[in-house]
Amino acid sequence: MFLDSLRADPAYNEEDIDCYIHVNETIQAIGGRWKMLILWHLQEGGRRYNELRRLIPGVSQKMLTQQLKELEQDGLVERTVFPEMPPRVEYRMTDYGRTLEPIFDIMYEWGVRHRARKQGE
Amino acid sequence: MFLDSLRADPAYNEEDIDCYIHVNETIQAIGGRWKMLILWHLQEGGRRYNELRRLIPGVSQKMLTQQLKELEQDGLVERTVFPEMPPRVEYRMTDYGRTLEPIFDIMYEWGVRHRARKQGE
DNA sequence: CCGCATCCCCAATGATACTG
């Protein structure tokens, strides 16, 4: 991906963007268009697939599935299939996912101030 | 934009995604593909336009200009033109931009652990 | 009910050429 192309460039300085790499890692994990909405709704407890669809108006099946899969691969969300008929799938936040909470908090605070600042202009 | 469409939907619950709105505000401000690299290089002091181009291999003139403009509009970066010949333009981080530092720090820490975790799989 | 596969579109990004 993108970072690989940076690494391939001889002008690239590893130390210079060590910060970038890791901060970006975090942005990748939570920066998806629907990921924060999903995580937000999973904070309180487990949710079913269609339940999430209703809670997040505007999200397509494809995107919901895709972003849930990425969150699962990152270990932030856990997927449980109940072998029933009709099928039932529940998603819930992992303990690891909850390590994001301080980040959410601080980004929320900054966002509030930033928004207020933009209004005041 | 996107949030407006959410608001227009009757199923939308204001409280539910208040968090999302503000966290997303932050992501918009720093989530651009080159923004963190730019901010990173401006931490130490002022940089000229072409200096930044060299420091950030892979960025096109268009993107560098565009992202710098957004950072400037958000009040994170300051642009100074020196009326000389040849022209000289310096970019530097504002005090407001430095309020992002705690966010960078915590995202950096999380990114390091997240990366290590992915390696270990 | 919970998806996956397919096609399609557009906005973000890139490449290239030109200018005060």
Added chain:
DNA sequence: CAGTATCATTGGGGATGCGG
């Protein structure tokens, strides 16, 4: 030096239909 203007590209995301 520090950009602007224009055209080409591409991949993120939406719409639709099918399958276990």
